[in-house]
Amino acid sequence: MKEGPDIARLGSLIGDPARANMLTALLSGKALTASELAAEAGITSQTASAHLSKMEAGGLLAQRKQGRHRYFTLADDEVGSVLEAIMGLAARKGHLRTRTGPKDPALRHARVCYNHLAGDLGVQMMDSLLLRGYLTPENEGLGLTADGRAFFEEFAIDLEPLEKLRRPLCKSCLDWSNRRSHLAGSLGSALLTRFYDLAWAKRLEGSRIVSFSAGGEKEFLRLFAV
Amino acid sequence: MKEGPDIARLGSLIGDPARANMLTALLSGKALTASELAAEAGITSQTASAHLSKMEAGGLLAQRKQGRHRYFTLADDEVGSVLEAIMGLAARKGHLRTRTGPKDPALRHARVCYNHLAGDLGVQMMDSLLLRGYLTPENEGLGLTADGRAFFEEFAIDLEPLEKLRRPLCKSCLDWSNRRSHLAGSLGSALLTRFYDLAWAKRLEGSRIVSFSAGGEKEFLRLFAV
DNA sequence: AAGATGTTTCGTCTATGATCGAACCATGAA
DNA sequence: TTCATGGTTCGATCATAGACGAAACATCTT
Numbered sequence: 001m002k003e004g005p006d007i008a009r010l011g012s013l014i015g016d017p018a019r020a021n022m023l024t025a026l027l028s029g030k031a032l033t034a035s036e037l038a039a040e041a042g043i044t045s046q047t048a049s050a051h052l053s054k055m056e057a058g059g060l061l062a063q064r065k066q067g068r069h070r071y072f073t074l075a076d077d078e079v080g081s082v083l084e085a086i087m088g089l090a091a092r093k094g095h096l097r098t099r100t101g102p103k104d105p106a107l108r109h110a111r112v113c114y115n116h117l118a119g120d121l122g123v124q125m126m127d128s129l130l131l132r133g134y135l136t137p138e139n140e141g142l143g144l145t146a147d148g149r150a151f152f153e154e155f156a157i158d159l160e161p162l163e164k165l166r167r168p169l170c171k172s173c174l175d176w177s178n179r180r181s182h183l184a185g186s187l188g189s190a191l192l193t194r195f196y197d198l199a200w201a202k203r204l205e206g207s208r209i210v211s212f213s214a215g216g217e218k219e220f221l222r223l224f225a226v
Numbered sequence: 227m228k229e230g231p232d233i234a235r236l237g238s239l240i241g242d243p244a245r246a247n248m249l250t251a252l253l254s255g256k257a258l259t260a261s262e263l264a265a266e267a268g269i270t271s272q273t274a275s276a277h278l279s280k281m282e283a284g285g286l287l288a289q290r291k292q293g294r295h296r297y298f299t300l301a302d303d304e305v306g307s308v309l310e311a312i313m314g315l316a317a318r319k320g321h322l323r324t325r326t327g328p329k330d331p332a333l334r335h336a337r338v339c340y341n342h343l344a345g346d347l348g349v350q351m352m353d354s355l356l357l358r359g360y361l362t363p364e365n366e367g368l369g370l371t372a373d374g375r376a377f378f379e380e381f382a383i384d385l386e387p388l389e390k391l392r393r394p395l396c397k398s399c400l401d402w403s404n405r406r407s408h409l410a411g412s413l414g415s416a417l418l419t420r421f422y423d424l425a426w427a428k429r430l431e432g433s434r435i436v437s438f439s440a441g442g443e444k445e446f447l448r449l450f451a452v
Numbered sequence: 453a454a455g456a457t458g459t460t461t462c463g464t465c466t467a468t469g470a471t472c473g474a475a476c477c478a479t480g481a482a
Numbered sequence: 483t484t485c486a487t488g489g490t491t492c493g494a495t496c497a498t499a500g501a502c503g504a505a506a507c508a509t510c511t512t
Contacts, residue, residue: 012241020234093285
């Protein structure tokens, strides 16, 4: 590969249309196999294989071998947030492209961003957590307050194991549609899982939409009122 | 250009080493000319020109034409933060960029720019005039307010003949050393002449340095305090 | 065991796009 | 005016990386 600043390496990885399609597919947070990703990008499996190893070498992807399949995911949360940030920028600057037309309202309302909740509801949750002082802005990041600790434990989220992880507990992620922050990090991920467990919401197959039930959304809005 | 998701367009813009070098140079926030950027990227000016127009079309850069120079900056803050985010992902520290402007401290302090005052003092004067509402930003230029009119007349500058000239009365000029604006136009020129007349300063023979006397600089700083 | 499916490696073709020389345009200086 | 300088446009060259066919490899199914 050509010499240049590291930022160019990442840029060129994201810059190929086939790879960009794969990456956006992986933004759903699901692990996808090499052939699924090939289909997603509209290329043959040989070509996809080459792309995938490049992206893995570039630190964008992680792979898990399972039987005769290889499952690929984004390497970590940061990759997801950077991709969302670029998509946000592209959406604002992309004058010519109106690919899926005026974006799907359901997608704006609630969707997964890698593994946490994004969209209007994600932003509102973040607002609420900040407003009530459960989370607090900390030098270049987010901190969990004592009140917040109590709140999450009350909501049946076990913080201890999360804090042992290498990935940050709280992280803010710029929302693609809203241009405001929502909660990422292992806590954001745990919250989304909890919503699934409570059957407040479920993933819509084959898309990034998170579909809340009527009752679930009501509970959600009450818990994270602003 | 190839079809693909918008994210790929941005990625490929960032992905070229030459362009990446230019973008990282611009991350300093300073405005740089096309040739400075060409040198930064180690390419000829023709090639740089092509890159720059692509990036401008892609919404990454804004340009400001001034005289025979073209000053480029990042289009807005969001572009900067996205670039920072990618650089963070690339786990790479921002390396040093080419130093801009003159090395001589006296030149940085006060010098002539064509026929008006530039350097630290020139920038400070501009700041002061804007801050006090004597000048005001107007669509693509600078306007003179009623207060400003009084102020300059008080300073024994006759505005009427200046306004009859073809060249604009007020013009903002990007400062070479500071990369911030100072006042150009016939008013800027008249002000410098007035400083000479008051013996606050004089031109240093054979250089662009404007040498203020101790007393003159004191008066100047009092008049254009910020 | 043979067959089917998923994935990678190899070889080759091809097209995109980065690059530069030369000429041209625009602006400022003499 | 003429000259110098910054910048762009045009044309041609050329390297790279993305694409696929074919074949090998790996793993599950029967």
